[in-house]
Amino acid sequence: MKTGFYPGCSMKGSAREYSESLMAVAKVLGRELPEIPDWNCCGATAAHNLDRDLALALPARILAAAEKAGMDEVLVPCAACYSRLSVTRHELLDAKGSEALRARISGLIEAEYRGSAKVVNILEWLAGIGGLEGLIQAPFARKVACYYGCLLVRPAGIVKFDRPEEPQSMDRLMKKIGAEPLDWAFKTECCGAGFSISRNDLVARLSGLILDDAVARGAEAVIVACPMCHLNLDMRRPNIEKRADKKFRIPVLYVTQAIGLALGIAPKKLGLQRHKVTVRFSPAVDKSPAETLPPSGTRPGEA
Amino acid sequence: METLRNKARELLASKTVQMVIGYGRGSGEAAPARAVFIRAAAEAESLIFDASCQQNLAVYLMKPEVRQLGKAALVATPSALRTILQLAAENQVKDHDLLALAVDAQGEVTPLATLQTIEAHVAALDCNLSAGEKTELQKYVALDPEQRRQFWQEEFARCLKCYACRGACPLCYCSRCTVECNQPQWIPVPAHDLGNLEWNVMRAMHLAGRCVNCGDCSRACPVGIPLYLLNQRLLSEVLANFNFRSGMAAKADNAMSTFKPDDPEDFIR
Amino acid sequence: MSDFEPKIVAFVCNWCTYAGADLTGTNRMKYSPRVTIIRFPCTGRIDFMLLLKAFANGADGIIVSGCHPNDYHYSSGNFHARRRWIVFRGLLDFLGIDVRRVQFSWVSAAEGAKWAQLVDATAEQIRQLGPFSGYHKLRGAGVE
């Protein structure tokens, strides 16, 4: 079983801490994650908004490259990329009329797409790793709001690893590392997704509702598995606060960062210093502030 | 071979069975093996098993004169085992009516006392047509219809209506065959082209969903008509259309007496 | 060949196709007179041997028709018939007998128009195929 890794563009840039924390965790878990050779952008929202063939061809080229590299499955930690790759795989393999479509897309990418490589998301991948509990150094004893967002659990017919309403896989994962996942109402509500730049007014409103509920229920952190969600909930925090006319101090952690802390990995290796909203967690059992804080940047309330 | 003989001796001596139906040497050097009916432990040495032992001995299970002799142990090739299950599915054989001595090419003997054990044994066998059989069948399927018609017309022209195929077939156990009905006379008595065709069509249809492809009909045919082709063709149809194999289970419903609401019907207007 | 008029026998069930053909009549729709109906209680009753008998006695074509699945007088006889036809067609085809000479169909009691179309289409098909003399010739001396 060879598992390949598709980072996607944002994990190389605005979400690099997601990548860093994943790699740090994978190292402790003893997993290798070779990148798909010469991968390209999946096209994200933009491609499927403007051209269907392009929206299928970009992910198809990625998957074909993974196949060619002998990968049986591809880990796609970014929920948005995961969605595009999963939808493409479904359209080209299982949907009605997929054969003709597969031929056409194979023509576009100038390579045969067969569909042998499976697409797995971060929660699926982590759930498949046994013995995580045994590696815990310092339980992540926090009340957390597991935020799945849209694209990890929907559409239900294509991504079938958890149920679309009230999903549980991230909650189970958090329990494994000693956290207390809360019952809250916005697990799968939309944060505004790709409108972060073009319509940040909408993002501010939708993301504000999410933070509001998480805070109201006593969460100490929001846990995410998607760079877009993180961008909206963390980097867009000043916009959110401005629109809501109140402050939210709750940090937003990637699922891999929370696990990394529990595994005793140093915050800096997990990229916690790159967050807009200060993360004051350390791997220690006590709740003292993290030893390394981000050197600077806009603190909550400063923007 | 000695294992087989010992097993037969043991079964007869302990009176577990009254008779062992097995293969014995035919008269003459090149003669094929013939069926022998061993009723005393002392006669067991005449039992043989080698590549010449092809006959489906299950055919004797349906003969009243054999049945009268009491419980039998049957030296059973894979085809014979499947025949036993098919006969059970058709209420002709009950559990513990017989004991099967499954034999394989290596001379390995496995006694199978119940239908359930036969089922388990058969489940492990490859019951698909062999590659050679498939290739041969495909050769005829690939012909154009007119060539196929001519082929069969020439083959059936030799048919003598001797009914040896029927006699050799363990699944042709009707006490009155349709060919013997004369009110009305379904099949013309004389051996002319029409009668021969109708006879063979009827037999093939009556074996659809039942035949286990033992091939004894073709072996029995004195004029060498490749009857097995018809049976293999229909068992492929039944498998492809209904996902059904005969002779796999003792309680199976027959493919031709059941249906699925979504059976194919693209040929129906 | 142009003046060839085929003989076609229709084996139909009493409850759907027979009634459908009655409706064709009630509506005065015209169709080829080359087709004559024999009534059966159900398609499940139709013995494949009868189809052979029809060909042997001079039929050039055959229609077999009954109730649509699930719309059926005798809850499942037509499903059984369908299975039988699948196998029978496979056999005829393997024997090199032109399966286009047997037309299977579902015609309900409400489908008077479908019956007329079916008859005409089948008659035309058989007309094109010509007399089934190859089969008729099989009938040797001393039959019946």
Place this chain on the structure above:
Amino acid sequence: MSRGPVIQHDRQVLAERILEQTGVDVARCYQCGKCSAGCPLAADMDFPPSQIMHLLQLGDFPEFAELALRSHTIWLCLTCEICYCRCPMELDIPKLMDVLRYESLAQKKINPKAKDIISFHRAFLDSVRTTGRLFEMGQVIDYKLRSGHFLQDLLQAPWMFFVGKLHLIPERIRDRRLLKRMFARTLKAREGRP
């Protein structure tokens, strides 16, 4: 227009094209409104999803289909999939929205309010076309040029750069020629631009 919408029968209606391309049969929608009730942006839309469906159902009146193509809704749709997830008739509305966007682009019936959103998408894809990946910095600059929102987010960039999230030099993939060909045969061919 004073007579109200006029029926036109002799044309292939939009709903049929949608059915053909996506398998979504708008006739199955019975207007329960659950999609609109759950849509995160329904309040911002000119026609919430259930109304888009109804505009398409009335496809015999071309003016209604036109309203759907000219709507702001189709560009606001985030493809969050919640409507599809909860639709009792399992209608894939997000997929249908894709087709409406393509038709809207092809027929040049883009809602003026959607200009920024589309500029962002174009900037994004331009970056992918030239480098094979998203070059965030380049894209944002491109978007600013297209949209005219020069000052927006000006304060974010230095911070991002500081925490190591913003690269000044794009990552490029090796097989960029293939990417160019893929774009040329899809998006560019459709839009007829060089």
Place this chain on the structure above:
Amino acid sequence: MARIGVFICHCGENISATVDVAKVAAAAAKIPGVVHSVDYKYMCSDPGQQMVSSAIKEKNLTGVVVAACSPRMHEPTFRRACAEAGLNPFLCEMANIREHCSWVHEKGEATTNKAIDIVRTLVAKVKKNKALLPIKVPVTKTALVLGGGIAGIQASLDIANSGHKVILVEKEPSIGGHMSQLSETFPTLDCSQCILTPRMVEVAQNPNITLYSYAELESLEGFIGNFKARIRKKARSLDEKLCTGCGLCCQKCPTKKIASDFDAGLGMRPAIYVPFPQAVPNKPVIDREHCTYYLKGKCRLCEKVCPTQAIRFDQADEIVEVEVGAVVMATGFDIKHGDFFPEYGYGNYRDVIDGLQFERMASASGPTLGEMRRPSDGKVPEIVVFIACAGSRDPAKGIEYCSKICCMYTAKHAMLYRHKVHHGKPYVFYMDIRAGGKMYEEFVRRAIEEDGVQYIRGRVSRIYERGGKLIVKGADTLLGARPMEIEADMVVLATAGVANPGAEALAQKVHISYDSHHFYSEAHPKLRPVETNTAGIFLAGACQAPKDIPESVAQASGAAAKVAALFSQDELIREPLIAVVDRQAPPLYSTCVGCFLCQTSCPYQAIEKEEIRGRDGQLIKTVAKVNPGLCQGCGTCVALCRSKSIDIQGFSHEQVYAEVLALLNRGESDV
């Protein structure tokens, strides 16, 4: 030697306009065996029939062919005429030369020739016809009614009151069904218990009705008029004859916190209990799953307090065998339960309840004594949202059909709520209001106009709990599909009406067909709505499809009328067009070899195994036998039988074979 008479009808000009009838008659006369061949203007007229009957007598005919219209039209007419003239009616056949010939072809030789072909075919057939006698089947005049809800109660009373015995089987400890759980009924707001309990008492007191409560059907064999049923009486753990129903045991039982099914889980009951005070019979049962004695081997308090020593801890289930002539299925329905609607939190939030729970809450005899108190904290809900179609019309999560009763009961619920909480605010989310029925639309209007129920057209997308409130996210599709939120105290879901969990297994047990939702199928959707495809088994109430009370009662009375009609005769008379398995003299006995493929192919389970035994009782062979009461004459077995051991009367091998040969062999050959 056959002596056949052929009668060609002109049908006015309907036949004679395109067919040369005289020529047909002349040709028919030449067919061997035909001794009489005439044509006449209207064969079906009195003089025409007279011609047939006098020819039978004068020419001593052994068979008659009337060439006229479709047999579906006049076969009974001519068969009756033959019978009156002394000829067995099954020796008369019709040649359809009108619908199948004169009406569908142009005038000409080909048409006349086809008419001759048809006549020749039928002459050949009729020569092979045999005189048949109608089949008589005795009738056991006792009905079995399965299910003691309102439909089963009504059917039982109607059958019993027409003078026949009834055995009523109810699986719960008491009859009454869902109707006994309801508070008030639409559109009159009668108290459900008030109109139902007198009927329940009537059942208990009617001497013609034997009631088995806490009992289930174990098996049903046989056929119309002659069923054998085995009924499992589940152990009540007490002697019903001794129990007086005083209720002391229930009061003293120490295990009291068991969720009551009758109260839809809202109330509690002890381990020994009667489901509700007006139960019939008013005798408790011990719930062995929860009783301390059965769990831990200690307690037996009920035994100690029972004044009549009626408790029987060691009682076992009992099987009762009964013979019945007809069965009425009245097993009712269920509502969809459980976690099937996660976006509404149904099964998760305690204050999201279903319709039956609301009924119990509203019922004066319910767990809150009729007060509106929400389950989570017992507070009076100030804002209640009612959601229609929760699972109905929803192929994705529920069922695609409309459950039919919910629109009305939702209006009733909102109204009842308003009557009980005057300052409360009821909202109803709906898509369509289906209020077809006498006084139904008026009832809904009353809810809206007089009781101020706020109807909002749209479906709720999601419900979540926050701060003790249920946030209901909906939209109003009449106002531009604007999303809206209501902070409700309680939500009532009109969950879909579905078949009972055991419906499929029961249908298989009694051999009736059912649809993909496991509702029982009627024999014809319009013309035979209370019969099943299995003769002698009838349907009443919601086991066929969701129904309200008036419909259930109407259908129950319809089923009862069918049963009474069946029981009005001592013997059933059926057409003898059925299959028979060949029988021969010994030693063969039958050409059947007993492969029983026919048995699996029979759609009516009409084929049985018959053991043929010698004088010494030794089994000679097992062969097939057709049960004439069950066989419907389709002939599927006939075509399947390899040894041609089964034949079907009226369409026998000889008959159809002769038809094929005669049709294709023009000329004078007689086959």
